[in-house]
Amino acid sequence: MQKTIRICHLYGNLLNTYGDNGNLLMIQYYARQSGYQVETTIVSLEDHFSANDYDIVFFGGGQDYEQKIVSQDIQRHREALKTYIENNGVLLAICGGFQLLGQYYVAADGQQIKGLNLLDFYTESQDNHRFIGDIEIFDEINQKTYYGFENHNGMTYLQGDLQALGKVITGNGNNGQDKTEGLHYKNVYASYFHGPLLVRNEDLAQHLVQLAIDQINGRLANKTEIQ
Template identity: 65%
Template sequence: MKIKIGHLYGNLMNTYGDNGNLLMLQYYAREKGVTVETEIISLEQPFDPNEYDLVFFGGGQDYEQYIVSLDIKEKAEQIKQYIEQDGVLLAICGGFQMLGHYYVDATGKRIEGIGVLDHYTLNQENNRFIGNITIKNEETGETYHGFENHNGRTFLGEGVKPLGIVQEGKGNNNEDQTEGAHYKNVFCSYFHGPLLVRNQHLAERIVELAIANRQKKNLIA
């Protein structure tokens, strides 16, 4: 069996080694006997929601995020379709922010997101959330460890669950104890480092969801 991974803006969005998450996804898929094909979808390239079994969207600096924010609007409907048909997606930091309604960057500029997830992000003046972080996923009981470094303060809407509840660290906004987001088969987080290197159980779950979706597609075909 083969799964195909789509790497959204992989040539622009790779802050703090976020692409390590992609390497971990590839590794665990191969450990399960699955062949992996990976393709970057970047500026002025179409996104086909039926083409991919797993999508990764990393973080970027404000300049790169602004460039991506202009282009991703053209892909918004297709990304929404992918998500709503249970496509598996992992988004980190800037990728997480852009899936929401909007984010305010460090200079105070509001950047429109694509609104495929119900959240928004505000900035902080002369401050960042930096340090080790531990969260607990209330659905699975799993604990995730990582490192956060972000200016943004993200607030989730009613239709989106957090990836976990903060045990140590700041999380999405240092107010409501949430970290990241989970909607259908979409997983979002501010963890850099990257997230999946320290949290094998989450990496395996994401890969297993992608494999299950591919198996369903093969049966239909």
């Protein structure tokens, strides 16, 4: 019997700007290349999210209006998402999705939007300025170079021991100051890369799928031992 990778697209009908759905397509492609069927579910306003129902979660970005709506609705999923993350669930967050994992972000109009506070970082806004252009970073953990395009007003500051996805070689990254870009915590990968991220960085797409497969195999092995 062919196994299935279950993908959750968080608020996929609202947070889908900059062509970042291409990340979802890449995950689906490499899952099938690995011999798995793919089941993709959009979890949106008033829908239910369970930490045990998915192998990969994709959380994209959108305009401020949509993100404010999502920021209010998603609070009811906080504990389930925390459980998912701490149990090594695979999660890819881009731009607005990235920002909402933290304490808060400040919208372009100056309004502070409450985040999920799942990871220790926060995002401020710039006055009449955006980080726009090509970007290159080096992922020291996986020893990979990633290429992309950034377009964001937010300036994100990682706190404590939280690790970045990579060190900025060219471009601005999280805040244009500390040479960090994105975030990597357990099996959570977050970034400001558009392009989309996984289309230009196929190794990372394959890595995310393999992480999900490892989790699936681990659960199956534990179930066999229990029986």
